[in-house]
Amino acid sequence: MRLLVHDFGCYAFIIPLARWFAAQGHEVLHLSARDLIGPKGAPSRTVDDPAGLTFDTVALGRPFRRYSLPRRLWDEARYGRGLAAAITAFQPDLILSANTPPLAQALAAWHSRRLKIPFVPWVQDIFSLGAAPMVGTLPAPLAGVALAALRWLEFGPMRRAAGVITIAPTFVDNLAAAGVRHPQTLVQENWAVPLPTPPAPTAWAEGQGLGTARILLAAGTLGQKHDPELLAHLATGLADDPRVRLVVVSEGPGRDRLEALKAAGALPHLVLRDYQPAAQVPAMLASAEIGIVQLCASANGMSIPSKVYSYAAAGLPILAAIPSDNHAAHLIRTHGLGLVVGPDDVAGFLAAARRLLDDPALRLACRAAGLSFTAEHGNIDRIGQRMMAFLNQVRHRDGSTLGSARGRL
Structure with missing residues (x-):
């Protein structure tokens, strides 16, 4: 054919x-x-x-x-x-x-x-x-x-x-x-297909001047379906941990909004980068400790965030701010891939981030669940x-x- x-x-x-x-x-x-x-x-x-x-x-x-x-x-x-x-x-x-x-x-x-x-x-x-x-x-x-x-x-x-x-x-x-x-x-x-042997976990971070930072990664489009203000709140809420960095890899209006917020306020823990070449994506994912997924309530019926699959394939625990009845939320809860809060729950989003950062056993469980899910599902x-x-x-x-x-x- x-x-x-x-x-x-x-x-x-x-x-x-x-x-x-x-x-x-x-x-x-x-x-x-x-x-x-x-x-x-x-x-x-x-x-x-x-x-x-x-x-x-x-x-x-x-x-x-x-x-x-x-x-x-x-x-x-x-x-x-x-x-x-x-x-x-x-x-x-x-x-x-x-x-x-x-x-x-x-x-x-x-x-x-x-x-x-x-x-x-x-x-x-x-x-x-x-x-x-x-x-x-x-x-x-x-x-x-x-x-x-x-x-x-x-x-x-x-x-x-x-x-x-x-x-x-x-x-x-x-x-x-x-x-x-x-x-x-x-x-x-x-x-997402299972990844080959992952790169060194700090390779991409070191190349970006982030050293051994604990990276929460939000990679992908920030358009009408996403709320950049929520990410700014998260960066502010995590500012008391000197090793944590919220790394946003994106371009377009949402990225521009974060640039403006960073310029106007004290967001030293927010790091902004352009889209990475496909060859660099596995190393970028390997450098992160947590992967962030967003979806506004108004976009619930029209979209399912595919980052859930790529984060799971990389063994990244997922921190999701998405409607509870979205299919991605169902996957995260059912397979133990991470934590889910509502898209407008700023306090819950920060609390879930802290829980993942503070609980290595939970992160290991999410990683194992993500790799197992990908082996079957991908x-x-x-x-x-x-x-x-x-x-x-x-x-x-x-x-x-x-x-x-x-x-x-």
């Missing part, structure tokens, strides 16, 4: 899946956004890669503008047209498209339908749920029209897709509430077989046959 794996955010966990697909004899194009600023995996060939695996990108020529609505829509449209061109050039038998913004996803899905190529959205976030508070600031008539248009763009292509993959059972319920009740739906949680052979069985089922139901995408134009 010629399989296009479109991974807009270039997630580290999707790249091994593309490799696994290619190792089964499929011709796989892994396509990602070149100009999206954020934490990314390493989409490049290695000496051991199967011959059928190719990595490429869709480029805008400048950074994708996430946080300005009119400019974002313009960039989404440009990106969607670029993705459509890549689909035409590759002529896949099936397209799996992960976490793509609604307008870009809709343009790609419509183009795929015109070419009669089965299209499977892989739903990582439900964008219209997250955008509702921002759209709600518009004047009443315009807000209603804008939100209806966004929902039409997001959910319409899902209803007409060959199949749908979601990352948690709660997403199935949320999509059903939006009118997406696709008979071909797979629930496949995200994952088995790429099991995941790949399940995903491929679903994709083959989708294709056969869609009426396509091997090689049928070639020569359509």
